[in-house]
Amino acid sequence: MEYKNYLNKTIQDVKPSGIRRFFDIVAEMDDVISLSIGEPDFKTPWHIRKAGIDSLEGGKTWYSPNRGFDKLRREISGFASRKYDLQYDPDTEVLVTVGGSEALDVAIRCMVNPGDEVLIHQPSFVCYEPLTLMSGAVPVIINTKEENSFRLTPQELEASITDKTKLLILSYPNNPTGAVMRKADLEALSEVIIRHDLLVISDEIYSELTYNGSHVSIASLEGMRERTVVINGFSKAFAMTGWRLGYALGPSEILAMMTKLHQYGIMSSPTVSQYAAIEALRNGDKDIEKMRSEYEMRRRFVVGSFNSMGLTCFEPNGAFYAFPCIKSTGLSSEEFCTRLLNSKKVAIVPGNAFGECGEGFVRVSYSYSLKHLNEAVSRIKEFLEEL
Amino acid sequence: MDKLLRLLSENSAYTTSELSMLLGEDEASVKKRIKDYEKQGIIRGYQAAINWEVVQDSGVTAYIELKVTPQRQTGFDEIAERIMNFEEVSSLHLMAGTYDLGVTVKGDTIQDVSSFVARKLSTLDGILSTATHFILKRYKDDGVILSDSAKDERCMQF
Numbered sequence: 001m002e003y004k005n006y007l008n009k010t011i012q013d014v015k016p017s018g019i020r021r022f023f024d025i026v027a028e029m030d031d032v033i034s035l036s037i038g039e040p041d042f043k044t045p046w047h048i049r050k051a052g053i054d055s056l057e058g059g060k061t062w063y064s065p066n067r068g069f070d071k072l073r074r075e076i077s078g079f080a081s082r083k084y085d086l087q088y089d090p091d092t093e094v095l096v097t098v099g100g101s102e103a104l105d106v107a108i109r110c111m112v113n114p115g116d117e118v119l120i121h122q123p124s125f126v127c128y129e130p131l132t133l134m135s136g137a138v139p140v141i142i143n144t145k146e147e148n149s150f151r152l153t154p155q156e157l158e159a160s161i162t163d164k165t166k167l168l169i170l171s172y173p174n175n176p177t178g179a180v181m182r183k184a185d186l187e188a189l190s191e192v193i194i195r196h197d198l199l200v201i202s203d204e205i206y207s208e209l210t211y212n213g214s215h216v217s218i219a220s221l222e223g224m225r226e227r228t229v230v231i232n233g234f235s236k237a238f239a240m241t242g243w244r245l246g247y248a249l250g251p252s253e254i255l256a257m258m259t260k261l262h263q264y265g266i267m268s269s270p271t272v273s274q275y276a277a278i279e280a281l282r283n284g285d286k287d288i289e290k291m292r293s294e295y296e297m298r299r300r301f302v303v304g305s306f307n308s309m310g311l312t313c314f315e316p317n318g319a320f321y322a323f324p325c326i327k328s329t330g331l332s333s334e335e336f337c338t339r340l341l342n343s344k345k346v347a348i349v350p351g352n353a354f355g356e357c358g359e360g361f362v363r364v365s366y367s368y369s370l371k372h373l374n375e376a377v378s379r380i381k382e383f384l385e386e387l
Numbered sequence: 388m389d390k391l392l393r394l395l396s397e398n399s400a401y402t403t404s405e406l407s408m409l410l411g412e413d414e415a416s417v418k419k420r421i422k423d424y425e426k427q428g429i430i431r432g433y434q435a436a437i438n439w440e441v442v443q444d445s446g447v448t449a450y451i452e453l454k455v456t457p458q459r460q461t462g463f464d465e466i467a468e469r470i471m472n473f474e475e476v477s478s479l480h481l482m483a484g485t486y487d488l489g490v491t492v493k494g495d496t497i498q499d500v501s502s503f504v505a506r507k508l509s510t511l512d513g514i515l516s517t518a519t520h521f522i523l524k525r526y527k528d529d530g531v532i533l534s535d536s537a538k539d540e541r542c543m544q545f
Contacts, residue, residue, distance in 0.1 A: 019543075034543075039541055297390070301409050304407075305408065374398075
């Protein structure tokens with residue numbers, strides 16, 4: 001069968017992920033010290049796991065309502081209100097999804113028509129561009145710069161807007177750079193967004209991992225709520241990646257469309273995960289705090305170590321990544337990472353995997369124990385001395 | 388608990404420059420605080436966490452439960468002081484529960500430990516009874532897991 005004549009052309013045209021190739025090489029090597037993984041090294045706190053176990057023991061193994069359990073939606077609404085001053089009606093403005101990823105996919109597909117332009121700032125999470133392409137819209141890339149601490153500036157945004165621009169996907173705290181947008185940065189941005197009447201998807205999955213200040217959601221700013229869908233979830237804040245549970249918050253008109261898509265495509269999110277998530281939101285604040293303070297210490301260690309090695313690293317104030325610049329070595333990001341892997345068996349991710357403008361940088365995850373980070377840092381030091 | 392103490396208890400080999408990065412505190416102040424802790428006797432020493440399991444001829448360890456008669460004036464302190472001065476004793480604790488003192492004893496052979504208990508320990512005035520337990524295998528010591536650390540099972544996603 002000549003499959004390429006049968007299969008969907010748009011999906012065929014989407015390039016496979018750039019990091020995948022590098023990960024495949026890493027996976028084949030033994031004894032690699034990896035700083036390449038993008039998920040918490042902590043296990044889900046026991047009381048949250050226990051809530052999941054209890055629900056299974058109690059035989060609660062049926063579908064949930066399409067939007068997610070009522071109790072969970074109420075907890076989510078409460079959490080968004082007390083943490084980020086966001087007010088969403090649990091009945092019509094909250095949708096529980098299979099991870100933040102599903103929320104992202106569903107939100108994009110509900111917001112665009114074929115040919116609409118979607119603004120994506122890079123370096124950023126690798127899913128935005130392919131999801132946009134697969135929805136039939138046109139991704140327009142905005143390159144953020146190290147000199148602006150990888151924040152999206154109003155000037156950069158303005159310069160990329162055309163009369164076809166429909167949507168901006170905003171992603172702070174940012175993977176891979178660790179950049180955050182403070183309230184004043186968001187206010188300046190929102191002025192442009194409102195003037196051009198754009199929609200926004202704000203992916204705030206790392207919101208609870210914000211350092212030296214607390215997270216501000218763009219949806220909490222004046223004039224932004226009606227045009228914004230906020231995406232968040234349990235993976236990063238509660239170390240619950242494998243439970244696959246996230247959510248979207250937004251105006252009921254948009255959420256109604258998203259719920260339709262979710263209902264026909266997914267039906268409902270995993271029941272066991274929803275029970276665990278209720279416990280997480282009710283009694284998990286101290287877990288978040290404990291993990292954040294641990295990440296905070298590792299963050300200072302990793303950033304300090306890279307800076308003292310001469311690989312300058314702007315201060316990342318969010319997520320669990322540092323994004324040091326490796327231009328001073330004269331190597332490309334891929335060369336740097338490949339040679340480091342081969343000679344010292346340390347895996348980190350080339351910055352260009354997150355967009356072309358990530359060239360010259362590498363992503364270092366500090367979601368590892370201090371012992372592990374210490375060993376990796378000393379190997380990288382040796383590598384640089386031998387260059 | 389002070390984070391500095393926690394970090395040093397996990398890894399006493401941290402340099403002051405590393406500690407300064409970890410704590411977000413300048414190096415001079417970290418140095419001073421360590422000196423102060425040493426002066427106050429809060430930090431008593433810096434030891435390596437050794438996995439004796441894999442060291443040849445590393446000897447045997449026993450944990451001994453002691454029941455003793457407390458003295459009228461000094462309680463358990465007097466006898467505890469006598470016991471802790473034996474070089475065979477590596478740790479000594481006063482316990483709540485069914486016995487009074489918990490003693491960890493190290494020796495080259497089982498015979499060494501047995502003769503220590505029989506000749507030196509149980510003959511002390513005030514000792515009512517001893518129960519000796521030999522350690523067969525160590526899994527975790529002072530917070531350090533001694534088996535090979537568990538594999539990182541996380542998959543590489545985006």
